[in-house]
Amino acid sequence: MTDEQFAECKQTLEAKAVGAGVSEATARDVLANVNYIERVIELDRRQPEFTTTFADYFNRRVNESRITKGRELLETHRDLLNRVTRETGVPAPYLLAFWGLETNYGSYFGKMPVPSSLATLACDQRRSTFFTEQFVAALKIIDEGAIPAEQMEGSWAGAMGHVQFMPTVFLQHAVDADGDGRRDLWNSLPDAMMSAGKFLQSMGWDGEYRWGREVLLPANFDFSLSDGRRLPLAEWRGMGITDAFGNALASEPIEAALVVPSGHRGPAFLVYSNFRVIMGWNRSEFYAVSVGHLADRIAGAGGLQNPPPEDQPTLSRDQIIQLQENLNTKGFASGNPDGILGSNTRKAIREFQKSQGLIADGMPSELLLEKLNMTSGS
Secondary structure, eight states, X not given: OOHHHHHHHHHHHHHHHHXXXXXXXXXXXXXXXXXXXXXXXXXXXOOOXXXXXXXXXXXXXXOHHHHHHHHHHHHHTHHHHHHHHHHHOOOHHHHHHHHHHHHXXXXXXXXXXXXXXXXXXXXXXXXXXXXXXXXXXXXHHHHTTSSOGXXXXXXXXXXXXXXXXXXXXXXXXXXXXXXXXXXXXXXXXXXXXXXXXXXXXXXXXXXXXXXXXXXXXXXXXXXXXXXXXXXXXXXXXXXXXEETTSOBOOOOSOEEEEXXXXXXXXXEEEEOHHHHHHHXXXXXXXXXXXXXXXXXXHTTOOOOSSOOOSOOOOOBHHHHHHHHHHHHHTTOOOOSOOSOOOHHHHHHHHHHHHHTTOOOSOOOOHHHHHHTTOOTTO
16 A cells, blocks of 8 residues: 555545544544554455464464463452453453453553554455444543543454454443543453443343353264254253263253364363353353363363364365365355355365264365365375
8 A cells, every 4th residue: 555545545534433423632632643553454364374282272272371370360360350250241351261261360461552552454455344343432531531542552453452352242242340530441350340241241141151161972972963052951961961070961941052163083072152142242162161171170170071072174275265166066055165164164174974874073084085086286
């Protein structure tokens, strides 16, 4: 983008901000110091070359140091966390788990100047509408006095503070919990924790239940049932599923879905409505399982009974595109080949696995690749 194009875009952003209720002084002053950041565009365009296995993702995030630190902070901030739980219904270990995954308990918020990052993305055509909304929201946050523009730092995409709220989420859900008259998610832990609790509460957190649990599946289980369907807990129990220690599941009148993030060789989880709430924060199943299990560990639980296998194939985006094309060619619709192992691709894999007499867990195993005339090293 040329300097002239960015200058013209900044004028448009200023007009939109003022039109949305931002004071003229704030819009003018902030935009006068906004710069185009080429690095932000590079990060936005960068797609990971290889997919991450669940084992790699999970083990990097739910580790002994993070568990130990979380347990220490549970004691240090017990009064604050109990207050948040009373007001929102979200138990303290979950608040710590989000905090731990988002910023490693406040140790790293990101160093990018948020107004410049968001303006750069708003002026780029790829996701202009979304980031224009985020930019205007960021100016509203500055306008209300939550934080000076020069101190508004965060991730390259504009996530901010202890719990990495995007500006629109900040405007809707951030609260002033310490009574100083400002919603400060950078410097006030009470504001950050209460805001996280309020956000989760707004998405329907159910304080009566946990996120889910690790379970054991019976021999010859039909893994095609791990397609997101929600069934009464009694039905899963009737199929022979037990808790991770072989005990009968509780007879609670709730629905659950089965999640097998690393396929039939890895851990299995029955997840409840709070799992969907966690995914409202971040749409990744890997993230949601990691938050839930880290919360359990902080609360004193032990590790997984069936840890994820570390020898699963790691595929490049090009290989996933080839996988999708091969499935489509064979009549198993995986959608437009995009290099992402999404729900349509997983469904197509399950259907192909069934047709080949394989365990239909939706995972691209070495055997599956072989059946599709591929190898993970190709």
